[in-house]
Amino acid sequence: MLRPMPGTLPLRQYDLVIADIDGCLVSETTAPFDLESLATVRRYNELALERGDRPIVTLCSGRPQPFAESICRLIGNTTMPCVCEMGVWTYHPGTNRYEMDPAITPSHLRAVGELSAWAASEFGGIGVTQQPGKNASVTLWHPDTRRLREEIFPAVEKRIRESGWPFRVSMTWYYINCDLAHVSKGSGIDRLLKMTGLSRARLAGIGDTTGDKCIAERVAFFACPSNAQAGIKEHAHYIASKPEAEGVVEILERLIG
Ligand SMILES: [Mg+2]
Structure with missing residues (x-):
């Protein structure tokens, strides 16, 4: 420099x-x-x-x-x-x-796997896909952004809250991001x-x-x-x-x- x-x-x-x-x-x-x-x-x-x-x-x-x-x-x-x-x-x-x-532990990675599996079984059938290449987060996409925002986003938030999974959920223009809270x-x-x-x-x-x-x-x-x-x-x-x-x-x- x-x-x-x-x-x-x-x-x-x-x-x-x-x-x-x-x-x-x-x-x-x-x-x-x-x-x-x-x-x-x-x-x-x-x-x-x-x-x-x-x-x-x-x-x-x-x-x-x-x-x-x-x-x-x-x-x-x-x-x-x-x-x-x-x-x-x-x-x-x-x-x-x-x-x-280094603050991401094996138990965090297990929670990522659980969330990803749940999202696939819950929303895979209606065309929600997960962005490939992510290792410690889950990103969801659907061609109908309105549906993603109004229907899928609240359901994901609810499931994370009820499961006690350590994620923060947010929306960009076209994606739902589920990131480890820390x-x-x-x-x-x-x-x-x-x-x-x-x-x-x-x-x-x-x-x-x-x-x-x-x-x-x-x-x-x-x-x-x-x-x-x-x-x-x-x-x-x-x-x-x-x-x-x-x-x-x-x-x-x-x-x-
Ligand atoms: Mg941006």
Whole structure:
């Protein structure tokens, strides 16, 4: 990491941008990647390393580790750890090191298996699927988002409460996320900060849903693309005029020293 010489002004105000993936760098739908904007982010990361005049962009996402690893490669983050699966994993693209949160025990993993099996038998028949690639969380999807939100979400919440399973249930635009209650994007970022030695003053963040409040609380500057939920825009210092990856590029341009 570049450090200013003693007595000189820092080259950049922030060392790291912690960005959500879905709804920010990529669409939460299955739309193709906005390669033009992502190439701009990649060039930005290359210049961050070459010139030290701007922060490095890394990720904090609910997506499984393989998806986050791919996005790291796409945006040229080769040096900073990222947070995947809502804090379950940190992944360091520099050393290729994966680390599951050590606070996740075998009994937590058993509860994940029980919840997954229950959801499959209860909702599999009506077309609810589980996002593949998750190790310590369960993510449910259904083509009818209204049904997912109004019918399935309350049933999942009720079953978790009655079973005493240790999960927090939340809704993104199109998914129900069941995450271990003590693991979050926030606990993932805390582990990332321990690994990098960075403090809040040196961090910026980008997010689009209320789940990204965990990012907003841990950074000195937080911004949203224009498509973000109203509930997270309240926490932003800046809201881009453009949505998703175009909005991210607009935000990143403001952070150049
Ligand atoms: Mg998102």
